Amino acid sequence: MAVILPKQTGTEEGKLLFRKSEIITGVSEGIKIVKNLKDTLDYYGGVGLAAPQIGISRKVFIVNIVSSGKRSELPDIGFKAYINPEILDASSETNTDFEGCLSVFYSTLYGQVGRPSSLKIKYMDIEGKKRTEDIYHPFHARVILHENDHLDGKVFLQRMKAEDFPNLHWEENLDIRKKY
Template structure:
């Protein structure tokens, strides 16, 4: 189990749909442990595998007294009520904007051992589940902002110290994940 570097906005892996997990093995358990350790180290509410550069449908969460992980998750909105609230992302460090989400959801998936799991809880947990599931689909919460807020957010991101413009003369730094796709690249 190890703390891994988090991929930042602009990394193509954050815009790719993650592959379904087909093997519930020791490597998956190691990935869940790494996600949990990294999320806790960063004091995050959730962390999806693509944020560690792993294109698999896995995320961890810890918010509002709920903690766990989901593999191959889906969710259904419960009712039509929506909530607006501040949302941030470990891949967009130090920044938050109001984002609209379903007020209540029920998530379904599996745990790292292949057992079915259903998760429902607070409004904050509902927001976290939707945010992390979006990551698995290559969607960032910025995509859910209204046009004016998104424009302001993009300007703020471009001026952030972590959003370094690479020198075109130097080759890009390529980071690789310690977690293979289990030989199942899609």
């Protein structure tokens, strides 16, 4: 697949970002979308991407979290695909951290979002196996919840508290259009 610029909030083609995605019925459809998502995430960088961001209204997202030089505090999760995910449980304990999104102002806008620190998720993997996973690392949980929100038609701005809006900040040098 040719890499395309992720759909953006505030644009006509970005309207899909505010719609609920449909369940995937065949594993092969899921695998195909995962491949497109991976190509796009590899190209633009980032820790996760959901199908509606590339214009596909289906329940699938990927994460790619690696511990590396600049981000040595991150857990080494690597690449993972979640097809038809369902959050079964989320901790009452929460944490607040900055989030950005490849679909919100081309990844230039960052704001604080409070999210549960751990969760339990049910999903299908790319081999078609049903899995249940406990996620204990707050960053991994955060990425999963951010991506899962995309499948519910929500972006991180809708999860922000009014009191955190004054801390929104703009990172012009991260504009993904520079890579396109």
